[in-house]
Amino acid sequence: MNLLLIDNSDFISPGTIAVSGRRFLQLRDIIKAAPGDTIRTGMKNGMLGISTITAMEEERAILQPELNTPPPPPSPVTLVCALQRPPTFKKILHGALTMGVKKIHFIHAAKVEKSYWQSSVLRENELDHEIRLALEQCGDTVYPDFEYHTKFKPFVEDILPQLVKDSALALFGHPRAQTPLPPPPPGKIIVAAGPEGGFTDYENMMLENAGMTPVTLGQRVLRSEYAVTALLAKLS
Amino acid sequence: MNLLLIDNSDFISPGTIAVSGRRFLQLRDIIKAAPGDTIRTGMKNGMLGISTITAMEEERAILQPELNTPPPPPSPVTLVCALQRPPTFKKILHGALTMGVKKIHFIHAAKVEKSYWQSSVLRENELDHEIRLALEQCGDTVYPDFEYHTKFKPFVEDILPQLVKDSALALFGHPRAQTPLPPPPPGKIIVAAGPEGGFTDYENMMLENAGMTPVTLGQRVLRSEYAVTALLAKLS
Structure with a gap:
């Protein structure tokens, strides 16, 4: 603490x-x-x-x-994050919140198990506990805001395009992308992180259609919590 | 895998x-x-x-x-890392190895509990297992090399100055430093990460005397494994 x-x-x-x-x-x-x-x-x-x-x-x-x-300035990054199994969810959440992320959209994807949406970590009191631990760790007071999207398609078709329009940079990690991570511009950034096993080809295409740029995060495959932390560090 | x-x-x-x-x-x-x-x-x-x-x-x-x-290129970073309690040790190790670090000096410091040096995670078979998991995760084949320094002073006085001389950049996180992390130059980089609770004022001074530059990692205090991952990401 x-x-x-x-x-x-x-x-x-x-x-x-x-x-x-x-x-x-x-x-x-x-x-x-x-x-x-x-x-x-x-x-x-x-x-x-x-x-x-x-x-x-x-x-x-x-x-x-x-x-x-005043509290430290927030991260410019809005995270769009496929829901993960509860232990990984907690690690990603802690990493993102201690790095100052204030807005996370948790989304469904083909490789997200439906049972994850029933997990107790999503209940308000457990979530509040995780948020408090993260704020106490990093020395921040500002509560984050989460949205939950249990269907992939309506989110990427109806909600994501506007979030992309409001951002100076919109990207997601893609295993076969050639473009490296660009230097962060001033303004808002929106980043999507896939589930364990990654987004499907169809989902990758839908994200591109919504205006997100596929980027490579390098040759090495990192565990989700380290990948998100590394990404946020490079964009801060 | x-x-x-x-x-x-x-x-x-x-x-x-x-x-x-x-x-x-x-x-x-x-x-x-x-x-x-x-x-x-x-x-x-x-x-x-x-x-x-x-x-x-x-x-x-x-x-x-x-x-x-050929395997992916190694990280240019040599890590000098205060020994941590075993669960944190494993997380830092996994993060560093999956990000391509090939050389780690584990060191003692005032806030390192002596019992950590007796931990079973330092035994060769347990360590080999952790290394394998990390290489299997990130898709690398090259084994890292570890050195252990159970005394802080002989390491920073007799060994660290030469490591610093061989590096293009040598730095450590310091809570009261004003200098932000510089962009990584080409060549080797050496980075020291403190124990839980940080290096003492005396240890910070000794690291500076050895040629390491104190830098700030921002206002937020991250858990060790996230701090090391963020640092490696920014220096890669």
């Missing part, structure tokens, strides 16, 4: 917060915080700063936050 | 190999290979190509390899 992420419900009086549960245990057992210590703190969707611990009680910590620094 | 990695011991006659164990089970149960199918194949430290399956027996597959393509 590089950041204590708080929200309005943590305030017990103006200028004073109380945190319990996981965050309290982190403060007490991992950080070994004591009264007088300062902890890097951020308000959900708000400013960053520090909190001074005024008391470590039995089951909660009392802190006084002073928040006056 | 994107590549069937073979070595000389797999040959049962000139031009014919037999694979058993994990690789056989992958061919039979995951890839569902049948006689006549071709499988991307690479010779340990040698050429890449395809193998044609001539028989799927009870406990082994018989294949005829035709290898005539």
Whole structure:
């Protein structure tokens, strides 16, 4: 936990917060915080700063936050990501969120197993936990926004073309593409990442028809979470 | 398994190999290979190509390899990496190897727990397994080379300065550095990555004394495996 992420419900009086549960245990057992210590703190969707611990009680910590620094700038990248099996989903999500991505469209594709859409990681409370862990890791406060598209064709035909029009660069990794990743232009970027096993030829064609440029990510085939991280790094 | 990695011991006659164990089970149960199918194949430290399956027996597959393509070029980066707890070690290793790193110096540092040096992941057979998984993932045949330095000071004083002299760029991530990552020059690059919690001020000073430039990797703090992947992507 590089950041204590708080929200309005943590305030017990103006200028004073109380945190319990996981965050309290982190403060007490991992950080070994004591009264007088300062902890890097951020308000959900708000400013960053520090909190001074005024008391470590039995089951909660009392802190006084002073928040006056804006969060780090977001990544210019909107990610379009085929839904993956839950462990991989979590890794991709963590990588993308810690690198500042704020908008992800999770989509279906031929090689996405239908069962993935029933996974508990997509439930709001589990997803919120993953988001918090990522924001606490990277020191950001701004919650991302996700959209889910359980059908490939309506997404690429009806939604994607407009997202491409709104972007300065729109690309997806294609195993047989010759074009290398271009240097990132100023403005928004939209990137599509395929499922394990890749998009099908038909899906690749549909993405191209929607205005996305197929690019090669090099000769080496990376696991999805490393591929997405590498791609975001090169585009930042 | 994107590549069937073979070595000389797999040959049962000139031009014919037999694979058993994990690789056989992958061919039979995951890839569902049948006689006549071709499988991307690479010779340990040698050429890449395809193998044609001539028989799927009870406990082994018989294949005829035709290898005539060189492996992908290695990364120019030599990694100096503080030893991490075993799960993180495996993730960093996988990320670095699939991105083509061929030389890693694992080093001690103040925030490296001594017990990490006794971990079974450093034993030759476990390490060989991790290397194989990474080479099979990324489609490479060239084994990496690791060195272990269980004392920080002798490494940075006696070994690191020469490695820096042999490199066109030598850098390490520093939380208070102002210099951003420069564009990668042609030639060798050496990069040091700290332990969980970072290098100490003393260690940072020693790295600078050895000729390494402290750079900022941005405002966001990434988990080690994502940080190393992002760094390698930006330097490739």
